[in-house]
Amino acid sequence: MTIFMILPVFTLFLEKVFPNTVSKYDVLLSLIDVMLLLFLFVLALNKDFFSSQSLVKRYWGYQVVSAKTLKPAGQLKCMIRNITTLILPIEMFFLLINKEKRLGDYIAGTKLVQVEKSDPALLFDEMGNYQLDSESWWALIIPVIIFKPYALLVLLA
Secondary structure (H helix, E strand, O other), X not given: OHHHHHHHHHHHXXXXXXXXXXXXXXXXXXXXXXXXXXXXXXXXXXXXXXXXOOHHHHHHOEEEEEOOOOOEOOXXXXXXXXXXXXXXXXXXXHHHHOOOOOHHHHHHOEEEEEXXXXXXXXXXXXXXXXXXXXXXXXXXXXXXXXXXXXXHHHHHO
16 A cells, blocks of 8 residues: 555656656556566465465475475475575576475475375465464565565666
């Protein structure tokens, strides 16, 4: 809600600072694009946020677990595991060497194990009953911090 109050003020500011050079609609569209990209980025890095399983992992019966304890990995570990998908060629190289673990698994101290299949629709029930803790907040904030330089590039392009 706050962003919708900030955008008009920001566009007016840009019009005053850069008259006749920047269209307020272009700025508004760029900001909306950046916000959508940020949302998708956070969503992609936190796909295993609930019960260490994405929708696909639930359907196929897989779960991300801590390599040491074999208990479901926390949100922060799952997010760290997924950061390495940004460097996909290196990730593929690690999969060629060891089919059991990705680069993200080595960094986060996790591994993928087979569990009983569950209905992916249960994820939405879990989302409705979830309470955010400090680890959850960090798992959501870190991707925003990582995304910031990319957002500036999109705005300046």
